[in-house]
Amino acid sequence: MAKFTPAETIGWVAGNLKTADQVSKVEMLSDQVLRVSRSKYDPFVAGIVSTKCVRYDDVGPLVESVFGVEIIANVPKESYWTGGALKLAHDNDIATGAYGDLLRVINLQDVRAFQPRETQFVERGLRQHDCISSFERVHDRLYRISRNGLPDLTVAMLNEYELTADRLRTARDRYGHFSLVVITDPNGGATNSAEEAAQIMGVEILKWGPFLGRVNKK
Amino acid sequence: MTDAPDEISVRAIYDEMQRIKVGVPSSRWYLFGSITTTQRPVGDIDLLVVCKTTADCETVRAELASICERFPIHLLLMTPSEEAEVKFIQSESAVELTP
Numbered sequence: 660m661a662k663f664t665p666a667e668t669i670g671w672v673a674g675n676l677k678t679a680d681q682v683s684k685v686e687m688l689s690d691q692v693l694r695v696s697r698s699k700y701d702p703f704v705a706g707i708v709s710t711k712c713v714r715y716d717d718v719g720p721l722v723e724s725v726f727g728v729e730i731i732a733n734v735p736k737e738s739y740w741t742g743g744a745l746k747l748a749h750d751n752d753i754a755t756g757a758y759g760d761l762l763r764v765i766n767l768q769d770v771r772a773f774q775p776r777e778t779q780f781v782e783r784g785l786r787q788h789d790c791i792s793s794f795e796r797v798h799d800r801l802y803r804i805s806r807n808g809l810p811d812l813t814v815a816m817l818n819e820y821e822l823t824a825d826r827l828r829t830a831r832d833r834y835g836h837f838s839l840v841v842i843t844d845p846n847g848g849a850t851n852s853a854e855e856a857a858q859i860m861g862v863e864i865l866k867w868g869p870f871l872g873r874v875n876k877k
Numbered sequence: 878m879t880d881a882p883d884e885i886s887v888r889a890i891y892d893e894m895q896r897i898k899v900g901v902p903s904s905r906w907y908l909f910g911s912i913t914t915t916q917r918p919v920g921d922i923d924l925l926v927v928c929k930t931t932a933d934c935e936t937v938r939a940e941l942a943s944i945c946e947r948f949p950i951h952l953l954l955m956t957p958s959e960e961a962e963v964k965f966i967q968s969e970s971a972v973e974l975t976p
Contacts (some may be wrong), residue, residue, distance in 0.1 A: 668947060674882040677917040708945055736921050737945040737952055758949040759920030821963050825934045825954040850959040 660701065666690045667735055668709040672758060681765050692726045695765070703770040705761055706731040706753075712833075715743040722751045729770040730754040732761050739833050740799040755805055777818050784867070790875050801834045809877055814839045814870075824852040831860060839863050841870045883912060886922055886948040894974055897940045903929045904937060907971035910951070921949040925971055927960050 673685045673693055684696035686707045687705070696702040706721035706728040713733050721728045731748055732755075733740065740755060748755045754764070754773040764770045785804065795803045798815070815830050815837045822842055827849075828839065838860055842849065849857070849864045857859045857864050865873055880971060887908070894906045910923030926941075928934045934954040945952060953965075966973075 671882050671885065671948070673906050678882075678918045696930065711942070711946060734949055735946045736949045737942075757921075762918060762920055821953070821955075821959075821965060823955055823959055824931065825938065829938070846965075850955075850962055852956065 664690075665707075665709065669693065669707045672707055672732075672734065672761070676761060678728075679762060679765055680729050689724075691721060692724055692728060694726070695761075697765055699766065700768045703729050703764065705729070707734065708732070708872060709734040711735060711738050711740065713740040713744045715741065715747055718744045722747060722753060724752050728753055730756060730761070732758050734758045737829075742795075742797050742801075745796060745799065749872075777816075781816050781843060784871065788874055790869060798834055800830070801837060804874070806874060812839060812874070813837045814841055816841050818843045818847075819849075820844050820847050822847060822849040822853045824850065824856040826854050827860070827862070827864075828857050831862075833870050837862065839865060839870065841874070841876060842866050849874045881923075883919055886950075887912065889944055889948065890922070890924060890950070891974060893944050894942060895976055897937060898976060900940070901928060901933050904933060906974040907966060907968075907975055908974060909969040909971035913970070913972050921951045921968075923951045923953070923956065925953045925960075925965065925969075927955050927957055927966075928951060929957065931956065 669687060669690060673687055676682055676685045676695055681698050682695060683698050686694045688694055691707050694702050695705060704726050708717050710717055718731060721731050729851045731753055745755055746852050751773050753863050754771055756775055760775060765774055785791050791804055792807050793805045797803050800816045802814050804814060815834055817830060817840055819826055819842055898904060905927045908924040909925060911919045912922045926937050928937055938954055941952060
């Protein structure tokens with residue numbers, strides 16, 4: 660596979676966005692920035708990154724861009740955002756997401772306010788839990804949860820329909836140590852191989868409901 | 878074939894499959910989800926590769942790293958026993974890519 664350039668990736672993203680119903684025009688303002696004109700709302704400005712791991716230094720130039728970036732999207736699905744990159748964007752009132760989220764914000768007036776539905780769901784559940792005193796988003800899917808009178812938990816929130824052994828190992832490679840995996844897809848489950856891999860890693864796999872109960876226990 | 882973005886990405890996956898199958902000949906490749914429908918634009922490209930062993934899964938993931946940085950590919954790697962357990966190909970109406 661030949662190495663690709665940022666211009667090729669942003670060209671591919673722009674080409675896709677142009678085919679969306681509510682989009683009237685897509686302009687490439689630089690090799691990492693697009694302006695998307697919409698029929699229903701004002702145009703929005705998107706910063707595009709394409710990396711396996713979005714770090715602080717990837718986000719910095721887009722935060723400082725003269726074009727007024729409102730959302731930063733990372734193209735690869737097989738990727739993750741570090742906590743530092745998320746915080747930098749958040750502190751500058753810039754939304755973050757994946758390529759697919761660019762399609763979602765087309766129909767959103769305030770693009771800066773966008774938050775992926777899954778993140779909203781997870782963080783609302785954590786905020787509303789009686790036993791949780793606070794939580795920190797260490798990386799995009801990794802949370803450190805502080806509990807009243809109980810030790811902290813480090814939890815990977817994986818939105819998997821079928822959690823396979825490979826996905827579990829990939830999460831371990833990305834995030835390092837965690838003691839719990841929560842499958843946030845309401846219809847999701849884990850394969851037997853994933854359960855076996857979890858046992859070897861010393862990790863519990865839970866669905867969302869049982870996880871909320873598990874938070875009350877040591 | 879056109880230069881439509883979805884076709885560019887599927888063509889690139891097809892080329893990668895042909896390259897990687899030389900080293901992992903028993904792997905079987907499938908597309909599923911919106912890329913197999915007429916819905917456009919697609920939010921991602923769902924790709925399942927069924928590999929005989931865990932080691933083959935690791936090889937395929939490593940070999941696909943570059944294309945996965947270029948396109949929003951949702952890569953699912955399963956061993957045949959995992960696939961048989963959840964009947965993923967059948968339940969998702971996955972479409973096999975043939976060399």
